[in-house]
Amino acid sequence: MSVLASLLTPALFEATVRLATPVSLAALAAVISERSGVTNIAMEGIMLVGAFAAAWGGWHFGNPWIGLCCGVGAGALFSLFFAWSVVSLRINQVVAGAIMNILGFGLTRYLMMVVYGRQGTSEAVPRTLQECRFAIPLLSRIPYVGSALFDQTPVVYLSLLSVIGFAWLFKRTRLGLSIEASGEHPMALETLGRSVVRVRYLAIVLGGALCGLAGAFLSIENSNSFTEGMSGGRGFIALAANIAGGWRPVGAFAAALFFGFVDALQLRIQGLGIVKVASEIFLVFPYLATLAAVAGFVRKSRPPAALGRNFSVEHPED
């Protein structure tokens, strides 16, 4: 019992939320993009671009909020290129995503040399978003989870809000219905006089903005500078969270939280030195959970019917 008590501290829950935040944001991006029928493996590259832009904006203007806007804007702009290649040029979506990752990695590495004249880590921003931490009165007093959820930094709040916003979008709005139709039966949407192209562009760019936010979290909230390749595979874990969460915003958030919890637990166990297990064992968990989810072990969930298929009115069979 005492071992459990020493493990399940408020600090553990806080670490869980912080580790889950970038994954959850990118997973929401995957949800909206895939629900609209576009397979998205480009989150990794978009996150890197967002992280770099945020670090550059925060450093150049000296204000973390401008940095945040730069990160979100760069993510949206970069994903516009992805939208153009898959929706307008109809390149294979997985391949286009892989190209985006190559470009995102190369571009940030190149710009590091151009802007900062060095490799590795960028100049530190004068002020980080970590300093803008604020507690919500009353709610933050809830034992255990209160401080983890309601005494946090801005991007964490934004990520919680976007989960609620996305759930509402898909449940209650016309746009949500259009996105869903575009992923399930694009021709039906087109027949109703709504443009599949426009819906998919919107979904991808909205997702890109969220990935940019995730990147900003990594560079100017969780740290104070940009490091090459700092997304560290989170984009792919986000894809895993999206699938394990059954292509639903709340499900994806729960999966991201769960992966964050396993990660936090692993760090804590290593720190306490309770059990001698290679730390890598814990880190494969997201991947195994995803395999279980796609194999149908977890529960009945299926991908959108038109996922991965490019659409054009002239050749609806492609």
Added chain:
Amino acid sequence: MRRVRAVLRIVAVLLALAGGGLYLASYFRGGCLLLGALLAWGFERRLALGADFGARVRALARRAAVPAAGIAAALLIGAAIMALTGYSPLASYEALFYGGFVRNWHISVLNAVPLVFTGLAIAFGFHGGLFNIGAEGQYLVGVMAATWLGIGMGLPPLVGMALIFLVGALAGAATNLVPALLKVKTGAHEVVTTMMFAYAIRTLAPIFIRAHGGDPANTAHPYVTDAVAEGVWLPLFKDFLPEANYRLHVGILLAVACAFLVHFVLTRTDLGYRIRAVGANATAARTQGISVAWITTLSLLGSGALAACAGITQVLGLDHRMFQNLDAGYGWNGISIALLARNHPLAIPFTALLWGVLDAGGQYMARTVQTPNAIIEIVKGILLFLLLAEVIYEKFGTILRDRLKGLLDRKREVRS
């Protein structure tokens, strides 16, 4: 006539072999011989095809036009980016090509060896309609299998090597067993399953390295396993060509042979026909009585085995141990190689070599003229994008044709 053709054919093969070997030692002499081989082969084809020859050449040129235009355009865009950010494009490209083709040619070849195998792996999957995006994982499995067997190998060299290749390839194939079963039984998409396997294997790999002599505390050589037995190291070119670089191993010959083998299997065997039939149209293949599930499983397993061969060759030929540079990305780059070659097995050695040249030249460029070699990644990305965005060419082609037509018409009008 027939005798002339036979002689030409033999001359071409001999010149190609001699030129290929010599090129590794002396670029100019080797290059001349290779050019001679190409000429002899051209004459042979000319004699064999007669009047069809021109049409064939034109068709080949048309097929090569898009890749060539893409490479040129990507280099131009790369030059524009460099010029905009204050680096000299001319000096950079000069260093890039001097480094990649001349100065560090051996590094280009060494880079290309694993890429040929992973490119073949991805292309093999594509022919069966499968996207084995997790080749990186199977590559690592090949590396681990070769290291594990090689460390204590006491068998005679050739037997030992054959055993390592056999077991390693089987291990790579076995990696894809679960994705294949999931694909066949539940329809789970192989892009998701193989990618998840790749990441799981990549995450667990340090455990293997630590278990086989890797010491995380040793900072001089972070995470390196013990070396494999010297008996199973692949022979070096230096052993029979004194002028060759001391690191160049015969893996490139294995890789090219493997490309021919894959081409042969895909185009000349019953199995290859079935694989391509399933890849082209699974429903049609099923009505023909082909077992789609069985062929899908075989394609994924074959793809895994090929990707594992990349890792095995890398360990036995170059590294002789497993490094912790787990992010070398040969598996991911294999996707680019296969796409660039349009999945043609015989084109893959060339595209792999192009990638190898860009990597080796990029490093040389960064060292000598200080242009960041990340520009190479950007150029690669743009190149892939340009080659796949066929719509652009269709549009450009139509616009260009219309313009030309308009010009010609106007000329005609002026004349009349």
